[in-house]
Amino acid sequence: MSDDLDDPLGGPAAETSEPLRRAIGERYLTYALSTIMHRALPDARDGLKPVHRRILYAMRELRLTSTGGFRKSAKISGDVMGNYHPHGDSAIYDAMARLAQDFNVRYPLVDGQGNFGNVDGDNPAASRYTEARLTAASEALMEGLNEDAVDFRDNYDGTLTEPVVMPAAFPNLLANGSSGIAVGMATNIPPHNIEELIGACLHLIKYPDARDETLVDLVPGPDFPGGGVIVETRENILEAYRTGRGAFRLRARWEIEDLGRGQWQIVVTEIPYQVQKSRLIEKLAELIQIKKIPILGDVRDESAEDIRLVLEPRSKNVDADLLMGMLFRNSDLEIRFSLNMNVLIDGRTPKVCSMKEVLRAFLDHRREVLLRRSQYRLNRIDHRLEVLEGYIIAFLNLDRVIEIIRTEDEPKPVMMAEFELTDVQAEAILNMRLRSLRRLEEMELRRERDELRAEREGLEALLASEDLQWGRIAEQLRETRKQFGKGSEGGARRSTFADAQIIEDVPLEAMIEREPITVVCSKMGWIRAMKGHIALDTALKFKDGDEGRFVFHAETTDRLLILGRNGRFYTLSASTLPGGRGMGEPLRLMVDLPNEVEILTMRIYRPGERLLLASSAGDGFIVPSDEVLAQTRGGKQVLTVRGDTVAQVCRVVRGNHVAAVGENRKVIIFPIEELPEMNKGKGVRLQKYKDGGLSDATTFTLEMGLSWLDPAGRRRVQTELDEWLAKRAGTGRMAPRGFPRDNRFTD
Structure with a gap:
């Protein structure tokens, strides 16, 4: 078969892979850029994402001023969706509701009436139940839209236009903060205080090369809507604002x-x-x-x-x-708020900016807005002056103008030729009302002309001088500071600063009142703590089919070591045990002990103790008790067991020799030095068996003899032990006369 057969989709198979890869890459890149620019990242100039900008503009078009009436939120979100933002109305309403939440937004941009959610996390009421209008802050963001302050673009279907960016009378990006997740990047900016931000802007106007340290003196940190105490060091705050990345620790x-x-x-x-x-x-x-x-x-x-x-x-x-x-x-009660100042610095390019760069972008935008508004006003003045000059000519030649209008079929060209009028002037004279022909009107026209000429001179000077421009911007910022600064309602700083008190790690025992308890654990693993030290032979109640397994005295400050047959140690604090009124609670709800694994032993943790561990296969070692403490519910694997082998022995080391007994009732005794001390593992062989395995092992002092309880319950001590002394890993000899039938040493 030929290797160059055509692909069934058309074209050789080798030629389709690259175009497909390129096509997918191009489409994904387009999607990523759309998400970054039109959804997730805010604009550094006005601090708004497109959905927020469209919400505010639609509310402005509905004339929902801060002093006017409210309109249903459903109407607002419907207009936004139909005219500017073709997405789900619930997403639009959620975005609008957040702008109205004074616990989420430092300077709310929407004035909500009704249930707009609360700090408990409850959702806002449905849009048909709530109403909204603009706030003074949002009006300040849009001041100048009618004066060609910013560019407009067509909406999604080309029937209307929307602003590309808002004029923004204050640095809203830092004032209200922002958060969003784009494709491969994210942003997270905390809110700040307008008073401090404008102070930093004024300083930056005066000293364009201001140092970051000076700006941080003016803006010492975020100002969260809910207040709180910022306990981050100044060095960390300075580094975060200098690089655009960092974090702030905020406490209740x-x-x-x-x-x-x-x-x-x-x-x-x-x-x-x-x-x-x-x-x-x-x-x-x-x-x-x-x-x-x-x-x-x-x-x-x-x-x-x-x-x-x-x-x-x-x-x-x-x-x-x-x-x-x-x-x-x-x-x-303490959180770490991350700072990631990733914004669209010019409306198009995402960049992680420092605080200085963000403020610089805002100020440059304000200068462009000032120039555009000034030029717009200059054009309006020129138009008005042209009209006024025509009116004044008409008043000076009033009788002739009236005659022309009465006698001529086409008065406009005649007047333009006779009085050298422009088309605009002639049209304005023809549209003049008769009531304007009184004598006083001429004086008013001359006064208005003189005022406009003076204003025009001022605007021309402003457009020609960069110093005058920055002076005007500073003046506007001071007016904004007066409106929203610390002297206004809610304008004072809410978050304060403090040094974090370092709380050392306090042992759990130090926080618990020391009280005597009796720990009771049943065979089925139900555990409880009885108050006080009761007699260990006291009759206790258990569930049907259950019986007692472990009963011992302890204190609430103790920690309990639990060893499962799987060789894994678990740790419990005695203070967390359920009370002794009922039957207790299953131990397996407190630690991750598998249901099929039996508990081998339960004892109190004593620092500095050493434990003898051994498996049913006869392998074992000595481990310090500090090494078996588990920090998690999952426990800590200490003794390695595999297959049918299980953990068989866990005893506190006391003495200088080890005694082991097998299921074959053979006993071996050897010096304790022959057992290694390990933190975890399988260990070494204690005793060798032909059949069966290890039954029990213990440690004792050779000079004091080996003791056990005989079948009658009497304590017996065997001091002559030379017969059983041998090297570790031997087979041993039959147990002494009277050794218990259950092959167990006394603990």
Whole structure:
């Protein structure tokens, strides 16, 4: 068969792969650019994404001014979708609702009436139930749209036009922040304070080469809508603003409330940005339930208009700073807000910018807006002056003008020829009302002409001088600062700064009140903690078909070591055990112990102890107890077992010799030095077997003899042990007379 057969889709197979690859690449690149430019990344000049820009412009077209009436949100989102943004109305409404949420947006651009969601994370009501209008801040962003301040482009179907960018009277990108995920890139910018941003802009106007350090002095950090305390160091903040990437640690604001008689509670009044209050409370309740922070007693939500979360300590002796430090570490009472200032710097090119570059882009945009508005005003003045000159000529020759209009069939060309009028002037005279022919009107016209000429001179000077332009921009920024700065309602800084108190790692035992308990675990693995040290032979109740397995005295500050037959150690804090009122809870809900794996032993962790571990195959080693502590629910594999082999022995090392007994009732004794100390593994052979395996092993002091309980329950001690002394890994000799039939040593 020929190797150069044509591909069934047309053309040789070798020729289709490259064009297909190129076609897919081109289409994906087009999609990526569309996502970056028209959906996910904001414009550095006005800080808006296309959907937000279209929402505000559509509301402006509906004349929903900040002092006017409200309109149904459904009407607004419908107009946006039909005229400018051909996407889902729910997506448009969600974007509009977010612009109205004062807990998400530092300077809301939409004034919402109705349920627009809350800090608990509840969704806004349906668009048919809510109403909206513009705010003063959004009007400031659009000031000058009617004065050719920015370019317009056709909408998606070419029937209308929309602004490419807003004139933007303040740096909205930094003032309200932004977030979005594009293709291969993302942006995340926190909100800031307008007062500080305009101060930085004015400094940048005066000193174009200003250092980043100076700008950070003027804008020390974000200003989140919900307040909170920023605990990031100045060095990190400076580096983040200099590079455009970094993070800010934000903590909840809290205070101690005295309840009298030595009692107190903590009240949280501000929570971190974009943290849902309901989720936060659930997390705190979970920490209480699993006793991860034992010194926290209870959490209550007493919020009304303001946030008020009440945290009750377990006792009045708890250190409040320690408690809050643990909560900051284990909950969203402290978050890390990432900064990624990836924006469209000129409306087209995505770039990660520093704060200085973003402010520079805004100022350059403001200069272009000023020049365009000034030129537009100059053109309007020229047109008006032309008309006024025609009016004045008409007044000076009023009788002749009236005569021409009365007698001529085509008065316009006659007047233009006789008085040297332009087409615009002649048309304006012909459209003049009769009431304007009074004497006083001529004086008004001359006064207006003189004023317009003076204004024209000022505009020409402005357009010719860059210094005058920046002076005018600075003047406009000061007016904006007066409107939205710290003197206005809600304009004062909300987020404050503080040094982070370093909370050292506190052992769990240090946070738990030390109380005696009796740990009870059944054969089926139901565990509980009885208060106090009860007699170990006390009759206890268990579930039907179950019975007691482990009963021992402990304290709430203890940690329990649990070894499964799979050779894996699990660790439990005694303070987290369920109370002893009921039957307890399954141990397998607290650690990831497989259902088919039996518990070999359960004991209290004692630092510095050494444990003898051995498998049913007769292999074992000594391990420090510190090495078997598990940090996770999954436990820690210490003794390696494979196939039918299981963990058989776990005893505390006491003495200088090891005794092992096999299922064949043969006993071997050897010095403990012959066993290696390891952190994990299979170990070495303790005893050799022809059939069967290891039954038990223990350690003891040779001089004091080997002890066990005889069938009658009496303690017997064998001191003459030379017969069983041998090298490790020997077969051993038959057990002494009276050795227990279950082949077990006493613990």
